[in-house]
Amino acid sequence: MALNVLLIGVGQCGNRILDEINKQAFGGGRLSKYFGRQKFPSNVKTVAINTSRNDLKELEYTKAKDRLHITHLHGVGANREEGKKVYEKNKDSIFKKLEEDDHYDLCFIISSTGGGTGSSFSPPLAQDLKEKYDFQVHSISVLPFRSEGTIFLQNTAFTLRELSDSGLDSIILVDNEFLRKGKDEDIHSAYSRINQMVAERMLFLLKALDSEMMLVTDLGDFKTVMDSGNMFATIGFCNAGENMRVESAIKKSLSPNGLLFDSNIFNEASRAMVTIQGEKDSLDMDGITRIIDKLSDEIGHVFKGVVVTDSNPRVLSVVSLDSSEELDDVFDKAVEAVEIEKKKKELQEENDEVFSKIDGMEPEY
Numbered sequence: 001m002a003l004n005v006l007l008i009g010v011g012q013c014g015n016r017i018l019d020e021i022n023k024q025a026f027g028g029g030r031l032s033k034y035f036g037r038q039k040f041p042s043n044v045k046t047v048a049i050n051t052s053r054n055d056l057k058e059l060e061y062t063k064a065k066d067r068l069h070i071t072h073l074h075g076v077g078a079n080r081e082e083g084k085k086v087y088e089k090n091k092d093s094i095f096k097k098l099e100e101d102d103h104y105d106l107c108f109i110i111s112s113t114g115g116g117t118g119s120s121f122s123p124p125l126a127q128d129l130k131e132k133y134d135f136q137v138h139s140i141s142v143l144p145f146r147s148e149g150t151i152f153l154q155n156t157a158f159t160l161r162e163l164s165d166s167g168l169d170s171i172i173l174v175d176n177e178f179l180r181k182g183k184d185e186d187i188h189s190a191y192s193r194i195n196q197m198v199a200e201r202m203l204f205l206l207k208a209l210d211s212e213m214m215l216v217t218d219l220g221d222f223k224t225v226m227d228s229g230n231m232f233a234t235i236g237f238c239n240a241g242e243n244m245r246v247e248s249a250i251k252k253s254l255s256p257n258g259l260l261f262d263s264n265i266f267n268e269a270s271r272a273m274v275t276i277q278g279e280k281d282s283l284d285m286d287g288i289t290r291i292i293d294k295l296s297d298e299i300g301h302v303f304k305g306v307v308v309t310d311s312n313p314r315v316l317s318v319v320s321l322d323s324s325e326e327l328d329d330v331f332d333k334a335v336e337a338v339e340i341e342k343k344k345k346e347l348q349e350e351n352d353e354v355f356s357k358i359d360g361m362e363p364e365y
């Protein structure tokens with residue numbers, strides 16, 4: 001039986017990644033959302049939520065009926081306290097939209113951690129979904145470029161903490177900073193390239209979880225991987241092309257070239273799920289078993305799945321983490337950011353006090 005999957009994109013970043021998923025799922029044509037059939041094996045409902053009408057209008061591949069505008073000026077301007085209030089006020093209409101289909105097996109909430117709307121809606125939304133239903137809820141959380149400033153950094157730390165307290169099943173990290181190709185790549189090309197990478201992995205993951213072939217990875221394996229470690233996880237991918245051996249593709253998917261977040265999996269991974277797709281003749285089953293066994297020895301339990309398709313070998317690796325040096329660094333930077341913002345606020349209050357010097361006085365001419 002096909003899985004019923006709910007994909008929610010919140011805020012600008014979440015909306016855009018959702019749109020890219022719809023683009024790839026419908027085949028990419030401008031009108032394909034009306035005439036095409038989604039390329040998912042699963043039944044997938046996509047919902048884009050935003051406080052900014054303009055961000056929603058920008059979407060090209062997500063049907064109008066799958067968008068929900070929450071009226072609140074033009075976004076919440078990276079202010080998470082305001083965002084949380086807007087969520088509470090509007091959660092009935094959000095749930096009405098999500099409950100148009102009433103049964104799901106799996107849900108992903110996609111958003112940035114640095115902005116306002118996505119980062120403040122995601123934790124309470126995850127909590128409400130978990131309290132109300134018993135399906136798996138995972139977040140796909142996009143970390144900011146570190147140069148984006150103190151507010152985005154402090155938002156990131158608090159968002160991750162709230163997500164981790166929300167009761168959801170895992171936090172899948174995508175790091176803009178790590179994925180940018182040097183300082184020369186312009187930001188819009190970086191966004192669209194990163195969004196494509198995430199979408200490609202999501203489509204592959206859904207296929208991996210919903211295949212009826214012999215040696216498959218399923219929702220239970222995915223849960224076992226995500227239940228271990230410190231809640232954080234990331235996803236690796238490699239398209240082997242014609243000349244790469246499957247074993248090398250598996251290794252590459254788990255290397256910095258394949259992962260969405262900077263992680264040394266030999267030190268930091270807890271468990272993994274590796275799914276290989278490709279033509280039957282190109283899949284050396286003995287070689288695959290050898291490398292998966294070796295990985296299991298090195299990092300912990302590794303589930304493996306093989307899906308026979310008519311394309312070149314491709315590998316998807318889902319990895320849960322025990323620890324993360326990079327995340328420690330993000331939190332250190334966030335602490336500095338909070339200190340800087342605190343000092344700025346104190347300075348502003350001192351400046352406000354200046355006016356008290358002329359309280360009760362009128363200008364004399």
Ligand SMILES: Nc1nc2c(ncn2[C@@H]2O[C@H](COP(=O)(O)OP(=O)(O)OP(=O)(O)O)[C@@H](O)[C@H]2O)c(=O)[nH]1
Pocket residue numbers: 010011012013014016017051074075076077078079111112113114115116117118119142143144145148152176190191192194195
């Ligand atoms: N990968 C990726 N990151 C994005 C994209 N758009 C924005 N971001 C990142 O998201 C963060 C800003 O958050 P947004 O998602 O724009 O903010 P929002 O949730 O809409 O919240 P407000 O605009 O404050 O109401 C920054 O770290 C950006 O680098 C995108 O299309 N792709």
